Amino acid sequence: MSSPAVAVFEDEALPHLDTLYRVALRLTGDSSAAQDLVQDTMLRALRGWKSFRPGSNARAWLVTILRNQFINGWRSQKRSPSGIDMESIPEPPDPQDPDPEGRFFTELVDEEVLRAVDSLPDDFREVLVLSDMEGLPYAEIAASLEIPVGTVKSRLFRARRILQGQLRRYAESTGLLAPPEPAD
Amino acid sequence: MLPPECEMALQQLDAFRRGELPPDDMQSLRMHLDECRRCFSYKLHEEAFLDRLVAAARNASCPEELRANVYRIIAKESRDN
Numbered sequence: 466m467s468s469p470a471v472a473v474f475e476d477e478a479l480p481h482l483d484t485l486y487r488v489a490l491r492l493t494g495d496s497s498a499a500q501d502l503v504q505d506t507m508l509r510a511l512r513g514w515k516s517f518r519p520g521s522n523a524r525a526w527l528v529t530i531l532r533n534q535f536i537n538g539w540r541s542q543k544r545s546p547s548g549i550d551m552e553s554i555p556e557p558p559d560p561q562d563p564d565p566e567g568r569f570f571t572e573l574v575d576e577e578v579l580r581a582v583d584s585l586p587d588d589f590r591e592v593l594v595l596s597d598m599e600g601l602p603y604a605e606i607a608a609s610l611e612i613p614v615g616t617v618k619s620r621l622f623r624a625r626r627i628l629q630g631q632l633r634r635y636a637e638s639t640g641l642l643a644p645p646e647p648a649d
Numbered sequence: 650m651l652p653p654e655c656e657m658a659l660q661q662l663d664a665f666r667r668g669e670l671p672p673d674d675m676q677s678l679r680m681h682l683d684e685c686r687r688c689f690s691y692k693l694h695e696e697a698f699l700d701r702l703v704a705a706a707r708n709a710s711c712p713e714e715l716r717a718n719v720y721r722i723i724a725k726e727s728r729d730n
Binding site for chain 1: 723
């Protein structure tokens with residue numbers, strides 16, 4: 466690889482290391498595994514650099530590689546299924562609920578928020594992480610995950626509701642939030 | 650069961666937040682949020698939730714050790730090829 470090509474690769478790819486590491490961390494659930502996954506991703510990206518079209522979205526391309534590496538080499542080593550019922554979607558908060566505006570979210574510690582994110586099934590977690598934690602647009606997520614934009618939106622909707630339900634239950638169980646009044 | 654206008658508002662909130670809603674829909678949603686306590690509360694709820702997710706994510710950044718290893722990989726690959 467020529468020196469100018471290396472320089473372009475560094476300019477295009479290295480600014481996304483934080484994003485890649487955070488996505489890898491949420492996919493693998495482990496810092497050491499995340500670092501290995503990012504290194505594998507960068508090596509693969511470097512070797513495939515000729516196939517990258519200048520002017521296209523390097524972040525989306527790198528996320529695609531990372532995700533493929535994860536599916537092919539990592540997912541099978543991962544934790545067992547979460548056991549979350551993805552068919553049962555909690556309702557949005559009712560104005561009569563304690564704290565319908567979600568002020569309790571600010572009281573939660575990072576570890577608990579991340580634990581709840583990590584407990585989501587892979588397909589839902591990756592959409593939520595890319596959209597709501599890393600700020601990628603729908604179209605970029607759809608391109609990275611090779612799924613339609615509509616699927617991105619529906620997975621995101623369900624992932625958010627389930628995660629909110631989990632965090633609300635945790636807040637109630639630890640006294641951060643009063644449980645809802647029983648219906649008459 | 651939510652009224653249809655509230656269902657519609659909840660479905661549009663994400664595009665509203667991203668600035669991806671057509672101008673007419675944006676205006677209609679703003680008017681609905683001014684009038685509907687439930688949907689206004691829900692908007693605040695979603696914002697609090699999303700702010701919390703971003704804050705939790707941003708506390709992690711690429712470790713220096715990983716950054717150094719990536720530079721080593723690039724140097725080795727450019728030497729070998």
